[in-house]
Amino acid sequence: MRLITDRLRDLEAIARRLEPSEAERAPLIQAVLNYTNEFLNSIDTRLTYIETADKGSGIYDSPIGDTPVGIDELLTMVATHVDRPGINCASGGHLGYIPGGGIFPSALGDYLADVTNRYAGVFFANPGAVRMEHMLTRWMASIVGFPDTAAGNLTSGGSIANLVGIVTARDAREITSREIPRSVIYLTAHAHHSVDKAIRIAGLRECVTRHVPMDAGHRMDASALERLVTADIAAGLRPFLVVASAGTTDVGAVDPMSAIGDISERHGLWMHVDGAYGAFFALCDEGRKVLGGMDRADSIVMDPHKGLFLPYGSGAVLVKDTRAMQHAHFYVANYMQDTAGSRDEVSPADISPELTKPFRGMRLWLPLKLLGVAPFRAALEEKMWLARYFRERLLEIPGFEVGPMPDLSVVTFRYLPSRGDVTEFNQRLVQAIHADGRVFLSSSVIDDQFIIRLAVLAFRTHRQTIDLTLDILKEKIASLT
Numbered sequence: 001m002r003l004i005t006d007r008l009r010d011l012e013a014i015a016r017r018l019e020p021s022e023a024e025r026a027p028l029i030q031a032v033l034n035y036t037n038e039f040l041n042s043i044d045t046r047l048t049y050i051e052t053a054d055k056g057s058g059i060y061d062s063p064i065g066d067t068p069v070g071i072d073e074l075l076t077m078v079a080t081h082v083d084r085p086g087i088n089c090a091s092g093g094h095l096g097y098i099p100g101g102g103i104f105p106s107a108l109g110d111y112l113a114d115v116t117n118r119y120a121g122v123f124f125a126n127p128g129a130v131r132m133e134h135m136l137t138r139w140m141a142s143i144v145g146f147p148d149t150a151a152g153n154l155t156s157g158g159s160i161a162n163l164v165g166i167v168t169a170r171d172a173r174e175i176t177s178r179e180i181p182r183s184v185i186y187l188t189a190h191a192h193h194s195v196d197k198a199i200r201i202a203g204l205r206e207c208v209t210r211h212v213p214m215d216a217g218h219r220m221d222a223s224a225l226e227r228l229v230t231a232d233i234a235a236g237l238r239p240f241l242v243v244a245s246a247g248t249t250d251v252g253a254v255d256p257m258s259a260i261g262d263i264s265e266r267h268g269l270w271m272h273v274d275g276a277y278g279a280f281f282a283l284c285d286e287g288r289k290v291l292g293g294m295d296r297a298d299s300i301v302m303d304p305h306k307g308l309f310l311p312y313g314s315g316a317v318l319v320k321d322t323r324a325m326q327h328a329h330f331y332v333a334n335y336m337q338d339t340a341g342s343r344d345e346v347s348p349a350d351i352s353p354e355l356t357k358p359f360r361g362m363r364l365w366l367p368l369k370l371l372g373v374a375p376f377r378a379a380l381e382e383k384m385w386l387a388r389y390f391r392e393r394l395l396e397i398p399g400f401e402v403g404p405m406p407d408l409s410v411v412t413f414r415y416l417p418s419r420g421d422v423t424e425f426n427q428r429l430v431q432a433i434h435a436d437g438r439v440f441l442s443s444s445v446i447d448d449q450f451i452i453r454l455a456v457l458a459f460r461t462h463r464q465t466i467d468l469t470l471d472i473l474k475e476k477i478a479s480l481t
């Protein structure tokens, strides 16, 4: 016994280091606060993109081990190896891919949620936390026109949200292994790659997949969809799923969801809408004009870490038929028997692949309550007008060829040099913008043409950023021609 108590005393002395006292916490909090204050105070003058030779490899020089390291030294490592190389996703100059967010109150929400560590997976365990998450997904349902009986789950992002939606569709339409080879999925070539990934992960790789033709604005051609579905039924196949995009990543195109809803209803298709990028634009009137018909979907994905400017790690999926979502994801385990019988609210663990999960609601609830919805709505409309403004101003500069009017906030363009290869010139133009680093733009290939994209969704992007981008483009073109 003596041996045990001695050992316990020694172990406890070391294990208690996991619990710093208030006096020990104070300098840690202050150091992190100083670091983040310096970051935020300089955010407008920091570069958006930095290429370094070592690409952050210096982080390996301090391996994980038993020796404690002081907070100041650690923050220096973070500054040098993590927060310097690559894209500064918090910058308003991030205009590539789909830009990220990082609104400050979310960080406080995460701090609260991490310190108290409430578990929002099962209603019985933390009913208030689960209700908070349900309140948020019901609010999202109201934005897209879903009934408040729809089920919703806060996920890590749009990819997992797409997976949950597609798995739910698969089980709701009873696509068992025998049915797979004759079951048909419809989407456009511009659907996000996470949809293809979800189809494969869901075991639906051997379904028939039809790429529905698109119109000139890269939106799904609804009459072509109808023709394909009709022909497939006539051929003895079983159409079961259509994936519409509410804002494609490449060009921000919004598929005609009302028409797709009609076709889905006529032929019993599950309609899944990928609104990871675009769905939150329905918060503002300008966005609602182009997002009509989202309410027709059976399931919909929307990413608060895109359209609500949250830090990464926040997606959402809504499913109209709660039972279908539960049917695809519930599990009853003996060690969970205490949770049975709490049927007041559906548990997140019963409608998603996760059991233990971060309490994601807090990082969304806190900013929405602290600020109200108005600044989010205004910022989204601002982004739409900024994209249109950029396109108008670009048209005034001789030599630029611009893509169609954006449905949401992505503008595509390329420069037509007076001589030489167009693609090669535009590749060099993108490289020059990356080397400059003040703003970050990305490129893509659309209709076999190399194009440059400007995507406005960072909450820190304002008119000044767009004017700077136009100046940088003019400057680089002058130096490249």
Ligand SMILES: *Cc1c(COP(=O)(O)O)cnc(C)c1O
Residues within 6 Å of the ligand: 098, 156, 157, 158, 159, 160, 192, 194, 245, 247, 248, 249, 274, 275, 276, 277, 278, 303, 315
């Ligand atoms: C970003 C995006 C996704 C993937 O979402 P993640 O949050 O990155 O996992 C899916 N679809 C579209 C249209 C997107 O823009």
